[in-house]
Amino acid sequence: MTSASPDSWSLKHATSRGEAIHPNSPAGRYAPSPTGDLHLGNLRTALLAWLFARASGRAFRLRVEDLDAARVRPGMAERQQQDLAALGLTFDGEPMVQSERSAAYRQALARLADRTYECFCSRREIAEATLAPHGAPRSYPGTCRALTGSERDRRRQTRTPALRVRADGAVQTVLDELRGRVTRPVDDFVVQRNDGVTAYMLAVVVDDAAMGVDQVVRGDDLLAAAPDQAWLATVLGLPVPAYAHVPLVLNAAGGRLAKRDGAVTLTDLTAAGIGSGAVLGMLATSLGLAAPGEPVTVELLLERFDPSLLPTDPWLWDPRNGAPAQPGV
Numbered sequence: 001m002t003s004a005s006p007d008s009w010s011l012k013h014a015t016s017r018g019e020a021i022h023p024n025s026p027a028g029r030y031a032p033s034p035t036g037d038l039h040l041g042n043l044r045t046a047l048l049a050w051l052f053a054r055a056s057g058r059a060f061r062l063r064v065e066d067l068d069a070a071r072v073r074p075g076m077a078e079r080q081q082q083d084l085a086a087l088g089l090t091f092d093g094e095p096m097v098q099s100e101r102s103a104a105y106r107q108a109l110a111r112l113a114d115r116t117y118e119c120f121c122s123r124r125e126i127a128e129a130t131l132a133p134h135g136a137p138r139s140y141p142g143t144c145r146a147l148t149g150s151e152r153d154r155r156r157q158t159r160t161p162a163l164r165v166r167a168d169g170a171v172q173t174v175l176d177e178l179r180g181r182v183t184r185p186v187d188d189f190v191v192q193r194n195d196g197v198t199a200y201m202l203a204v205v206v207d208d209a210a211m212g213v214d215q216v217v218r219g220d221d222l223l224a225a226a227p228d229q230a231w232l233a234t235v236l237g238l239p240v241p242a243y244a245h246v247p248l249v250l251n252a253a254g255g256r257l258a259k260r261d262g263a264v265t266l267t268d269l270t271a272a273g274i275g276s277g278a279v280l281g282m283l284a285t286s287l288g289l290a291a292p293g294e295p296v297t298v299e300l301l302l303e304r305f306d307p308s309l310l311p312t313d314p315w316l317w318d319p320r321n322g323a324p325a326q327p328g329v
């Protein structure tokens with residue numbers, strides 16, 4: 001496989017909007033989408049990202065992932081930041097806002113031009129095609145990889161294409177601090193959606209580099225995306241960050257925690273008599289950093305933090321008693 005070597009172009013352009021937030025200092029980050037209140041799982045991941053960053057002497061930056069305009073709720077970014085502040089989590093510099101970054105994304109797409117192709121498939125078509133016996137469950141089946149010019153012209157009349165990268169059979173390994181080495185074939189993933197919006201995969205890679213993020217701590221539902229993102233960073237000549245994918249919080253039924261699971265946001269919990277200090281204490285208990293009911297601050301947790309001692313199983317949240325079903329597990 002071929003990949004571009006790092007060069008000054010990419011860093012210079014990737015940081016074109018990031019200069020105001022000191023892109024040269026190594027940083028960790030938290031990057032929520034302002035589509036709803038942060039729930040306990042989000043808050044726990046944010047706390048872990050803060051602990052990982054501060055414990056390693058890094059800056060900690062915030063990014064507002066608001067590219068999916070249809071799902072963004074007005075004022076939600078501010079509410080999320082208030083909740084993070086209520087827990088004691090501090091950020092360096094102004095937040096990066098993805099909806100203000102279109103020039104950087106355009107430059108990255110231009111850089112990728114000879115590696116992208118138009119894809120006219122619907123979600124349903126891809127789902128059906130990947131049921132084929134030899135298709136890997138998540139990978140794009142390559143339907144549009146080799147369309148002729150006239151076929152593309154014909155398809156464009158009925159559907160606006162997305163843009164995919166051509167991975168050419170690349171295989172990528174990332175090193176995860178909690179999960180070890182993770183090796184996967186790189187998918188021909190989407191870098192621009194068919195509604196013209198920059199795809200999450202491209203925005204994350206371009207923005208992390210622009211923010212100086214060299215440590216990515218996030219939920220382990222994104223572990224499978226890490227090799228694709230590391231590969232894309234390399235192709236764009238950007239540094240590959242270190243990764244730590246942390247366990248999610250699950251509801252009593254074993255599913256991903258969601259708002260329907262009861263009082264799971266800071267606002268709801270406060271209304272139920274569990275203030276932000278108690279919530280921080282519960283999160284700390286779930287991470288093995290505090291005894292149940294012990295008053296804590298993020299500074300105290302930072303003194304106690306040791307990544308090698310973190311639990312690797314999901315935290316089970318039981319809303320019936322407003323407390324974790326398995327504290328400390």
Ligand SMILES: [Zn+2]
Pocket residue numbers: 118119120121142143144145
């Ligand atoms: Zn396609």
